[in-house]
Every structure is written in C-alpha cells, then in structure tokens.
Amino acid sequence: MTDAANPVPRMLGRLRALMLRHLYLYMASWPRMVEVIYWPIVNMISWGFTSSYLLKKVAHVEFVSSTMVIGTLLMEFFIRMNMTMLVSFIEEIWSRNLGHLFASPIGLREYIGGITIVSIIRVLIAIVPAILLADYLFGYSLFSLGPPLIPIVILLLMAGAWLGMLIVAMMLHYGLAAEWVAWMAGWSFSALFAPYYAVSVLPPVMQWMARALPGSYIFDSVKSILAGEGVQAENLWIAFALNLFYLGLASWILSRSYRSARRRGGLIQMGE
Amino acid sequence: MSDTITIPEIGTPHPFAIETRGLTKQFDEMLAVDHLDLSVTAGTITGLLGGNGAGKTTTMSMLLGLLEPTDGTITMLGEDMRHHRTRIAGQINFSSPYVDLPQRLTVRQNLVIYGLLYGVEDLKGKIAALADELQMTAMLDRRYGSLSAGQKTRAALAKSLINQPRLLLLDEPTASLDPDTADWVRTLLLQYRDRTGATIFMASHNMVEVERMCDDVVMMKQGRIVARGTPAALIATYGRDNLEEVFLDIARNRSLHD
Structure with a gap:
C-alpha cells in the first residue's frame, strides 16, 4: 500500500513511532526519568523557601512571594519545553540515528511535530509534582490563576516550541559544536520574560528586547492576576500574535537549516 | 535457513x-x-x-x-x-555502518519504531517472522547497544528488511x-x-x-x-x-x- 493511498493513518503511525522512541528511552533509563522531574522541583523549592523567608522578614511581601513561586513554576513550562525538544533531537545525534530517521518516509514537519508532542507530554509529567509540592509546602497553587491558567500555559509551551525549533535548526547547522549554546538558550530568554519583576526595571535596550518577546506580555498578565487586577487579556493576545510570528520564523529557519544539512551531508555525519 | x-x-x-x-x-x-x-x-x-x-x-x-x-x-x-x-x-530501505540504531532500546523496540515509520502492517507478526528468518529471536529483547558486531549487523539487517x-x-x-x-x-x-x-x-x-x-x-x-x-x-x-x-x-x- 502506498503512502498516497492512506496518508493520514501512515502519518499518525510515524508520529506514534517517534513518541514510542522516546517513551522506550525513558523506560530504559531511570536516571532520565529522575532528571525530568528533578529540576522543576529544585527550582520551585529554592524559590519557595526564599519566599517563605521574605514573608517572615519583610511586611507586605505576599505579592512578591507568590510571584516568585508561581513565576518559577510557569517559567518551567517554557524552559522544559525547549530543553526537551533539544534533548529529543540530540539523542538522535548521540545514537547516530539521524540517517535512519531521515531516510525513512518521515518528513521534517512530521519529525518536529512528533518531538513537540513528546515534549509537551514530558513537560506536563515533569511539572505536575512541582505544582503539587508548591501547594503542599508553601501554600501557593498555580490553579489560583483560575481559567486564564490554560491560555497562559499554552502560550508558554508555544514559546518553548519555537525556541526549541530554533535550537534544532542551530544544531542542524553547526552540529554538536553548538551544544553549549543550545543548553543555555532558554535561560538567556528567561531574564527578558521578566517573570518576577516588571519589565520597566530592565535597562532600556533590554526593555525593547523584552517587548519583542511573548514572555513579557504573558508574565505581565500573570502579575496582574496575582495583584488582583484581572487578566489583561490584550497582553495574552499580543503574546499569541508574537508566538505565531516566531513559530513562522522558526519554521522557515528550520527548513533552511535542514536543507543546508542535506547539502553538506550533516544528516549522515553530524558531530563537532 | x-x-x-x-x-x-x-x-x-x-x-x-x-x-x-x-x-x-x-x-x-x-x-x-x-x-x-x-x-x-x-x-x-x-x-x-x-x-x-x-x-x-x-x-x-x-x-x-x-x-x-x-x-x-x-x-x-x-x-x-x-x-x-x-x-x-x-x-526502499538501507543498512550502513555510518549510521546506527538507538543503543538503549531493545532490538524489538527498534523494529517496532521503524516498522511504524515505514507503515508496516501486522508489525508484530512481521517482527516475529524476521526474527525467525534472521535467527535472532533470542536477542529481540536485548538492548541493541549490548550486542556483538555480528548481532548488530543482523539487527540492522532486520531493520532494513522490515518494510519488505x-x-x-x-x-x-x-x-x-x-x-x-x-x-x-x-x-x-x-x-x-x-x-x-x-x-x-x-x-x-x-x-x-x-x-x-x-x-x-x-x-x-x-x-x-x-x-x-x-x-x-x-x-x-x-x-x-x-x-x-x-x-x-x-x-x-x-x-x-x-
């Protein structure tokens, strides 16, 4: 049976294959599973205790404390999303499996779709324990954001996805030599997302950069909700539009980078 | 055989x-x-x-x-x-010493993944038949990375034949x-x-x-x-x-x- 005769089931089968590829990997390696949930919990706990300390020492600091813990949990959606996409791709380089994958009927769009789905599932698994612990240990519940939590999480996952695509594009172009840049990319953006402070505290150039990114608008809304001032829906719409723009840009860069790798032989001999 | x-x-x-x-x-x-x-x-x-x-x-x-x-x-x-x-x-399919299969996955898991990527029907039966043909039934549930060079070649060959x-x-x-x-x-x-x-x-x-x-x-x-x-x-x-x-x-x- 040809692919053209049955395209949708075949495509779903290929997406299932990619998901199984990573599920099997995590099942075969318990340290990987520990790593998945370790960092979100560690980050949340360190900021949680900092918040508890501030609450005891400084009056009227409730807003700052909740912003720290809630902001940390939300930032994890963005950071873990792009990092998981990086890990999913880099696993194929480490195992010298890219040639097998891209000689199969899978296309670049399906591949990226597959690792995006895998990453979303992994992020949700990673963050749920940290969310529950934040509520149990410090009394801060992410669900206190109410229904806007859903679009906020979706927008952060979108932002993580386009950054993940840009990272994969960079790895395709530069190979493992770009690995160290790839690992720190998400953290570089976190300062500009302003999760714990107002964008206005940043230097002017960084303010301009922050306003070009969806994260600053998302966290403006979060801070507004936590301050009891409502959701600032217009900020979420701006973030959505910016995410769409960056997703389009990342897709374009990724397809160019993939083609460049095919020209240079990068899919067969990717390394330093 | x-x-x-x-x-x-x-x-x-x-x-x-x-x-x-x-x-x-x-x-x-x-x-x-x-x-x-x-x-x-x-x-x-x-x-x-x-x-x-x-x-x-x-x-x-x-x-x-x-x-x-x-x-x-x-x-x-x-x-x-x-x-x-x-x-x-x-x-089509291929086998080459320049590419590898994921080391931590078992031979069976690798074959399931590539069977799905190539849209193979009755995948379970196909894997069993290939394993029998290639005399590798005993190593189906072993990690690919733990196999000897000869066993890896068989596993890679099974992958290359998975879609006939x-x-x-x-x-x-x-x-x-x-x-x-x-x-x-x-x-x-x-x-x-x-x-x-x-x-x-x-x-x-x-x-x-x-x-x-x-x-x-x-x-x-x-x-x-x-x-x-x-x-x-x-x-x-x-x-x-x-x-x-x-x-x-x-x-x-x-x-x-x-």
Missing part, C-alpha cells in the same frame, strides 16, 4: 530500479561525484566498487535522500526522487563480520532477492563477496564510473584471475594491456 517470511511477489513495471542522470555532488572545492549516469536494472544485485574517496558513500547518500545533489536527477522505482521522496522512501523493500541499499553489508556470519548474510540476501524480485544495490570492498553475489558491477574512481560489467566480463576484459586484481588495476591506473 528457514523460509518463514511470506513476501508477496512485488515485481516492478520499471526496467530500472535506479536511474541517475548527470548526478553531481560538489563539497566546496572537492568534486565527490562527477556527472554520474547510472542505471540499475530492477531485480538485479549490483555492486558498487571503488577505493576510499571514490564517491560510493556520497552516491548512496544521495540515493537515500540524505544528501542533496549539486546537480542531476535521481529516479528511483520510476519516480523522481526530488518530488516523491516520501513515497519512494517507503519502498523493493530496493535495498547496502553499504558494506558484511563489514566486521566473521567469515561464517558474512557467508550467512550473503545467502540470506540472495534468497531475499530470489524470493521477492527486489533490487539490491551494495557498496563493498569485499571482492569475493561481489563476485559471488553481484549480477553487475560498477567501478567508481574520483566520482566517475570507470568500468562496468558482470564480474566475469570485467575479469575477462582485464585479463585477470579475479575481481580483486581488476580492482587493483583500476585503483593503480594500470591500463588494460599493462
């Missing part, structure tokens, strides 16, 4: 499984493949020979769609590779195998071709293997085809006793009457 896989008679309406016209690959200053016109007749086993740097792996990579040609066209199973890569990819390819591309299929296992692999490939009518296109440095298996031999040097024919015809043309001597003649630039 058991004969447990029931592979349908695929056949092909196209006289050539592979056709390239003016296929060229330039890496910066280096011309790796130079205007290659190659036709591989469907149902044959064709050997691709050449010294290191002759352009064999580059040619294979272009045929697999892993490397974009600088110029020229590739037609596989009657379809243009540039426009129908996905459709063609579902009907009409065209099988092999790069050094018996490299790093002991003579007994290598002979077993050759027999298996010959049986697969005889049973299915599939085309096998293989690069090899093992002249005995090529003499035994191949209907047709293509010799490459500096990105070009410099000799072509059946093993017997090439040996006769060069007045030598075996293909290895022919290979050395070509590699060392000896002319036919030296």
